[in-house]
Amino acid sequence: MNNYDAYIFDFDYTLADATNPIVESFNYAFDKLNLKRASYKDIVNTIGIPLGEAYTLLTGDKSEESVNLFKKYQKEKSDQITVKQTVFIGEAKKVLETLKSNDKKIGIVSSRWGQRINDILVNLDARDLVDIIIGTEHVEKYKPNPEGLFKIIDMMEAKNVLYIGDSYIDAETAQNAKVDFVGVTTGTTPREKLERYPNVAVLDDIAGLLEI
Template structure:
């Protein structure tokens, strides 16, 4: 019986691509690197900020030193502009309220750095809707490593068969597989149905309300 529903953030709950792209392009411009059009960022995101910035750099410039150099500008800009264009996907807020009405515990497990994840949730979903909010923390491996899911499960006091994990990318589906929990791949995010299925999605949802039917 499902007791806990864990959601990825970017591309699952929030359409944040434009703000992520704008912040990365700002950091790239500051250091004289070429920028990218919005569609390219659909494939840059998903593995945390460092990997996003590494992918955005020219191939010959992808050193840790360069990534850290532009990261400082990215973080400063994103802190001020993370909500310029970002918004919940249509139907997400209604879904979350329905799950809460049914007694579900709700959590966020994101590869976005922890401080930004924690700041975004109350801004868009208010206080008290989510029981657990975890972003990428220093010293903790990023998804698809299952540590973030195990940490949430431990705090929630639930077992693997009581968890449903919801995400929009292959990384998310791999995270669920590695955690031993059921997953829903959502098609309204940054990646396509084929990637979700290829990486082990238990179920596929094309609209937020469909997730309710996977709650047992």
């Protein structure tokens, strides 16, 4: 392995796939608000974006009241289904296990609620593989602002960091934090867009991380 002492991951579409519960909880919230349901593809394209911004992108509605109601209803449904329906992508768990066995520090910085990630990892019998989780409740400014990365790097006392993500937002976050980046094409951002940003590699499978 390289001389990185810390490997920090995005969550959705980098380590895990929660597509079905995300789509279901979004459309549940739209139903509660008497709004037209969004298409599967349109909702998927907002994954990785903070919830309020995703709502505005899908509806054009910026009102604080509507955004807060959407968040409330989305969470209501998500609480019921997300933990049990989220799965690892490919060899993601093996990658975490291998890094852990090599005494690497492992963290997650995500635009998802951190407690939800914690619960998902517990359900997947993998919570002990991740040292620190930084979610939206832990920062004031969301990605691509590097606040979350800076915070976790400081908490880990890490010296040489690699950030791994599936989105151009992750690439911009790494660039803003001035840390090395590996892109994975398991999300909605195409390879050619990820390759426009400074990167160590762009991988089709996160298992390739162990070969860098």
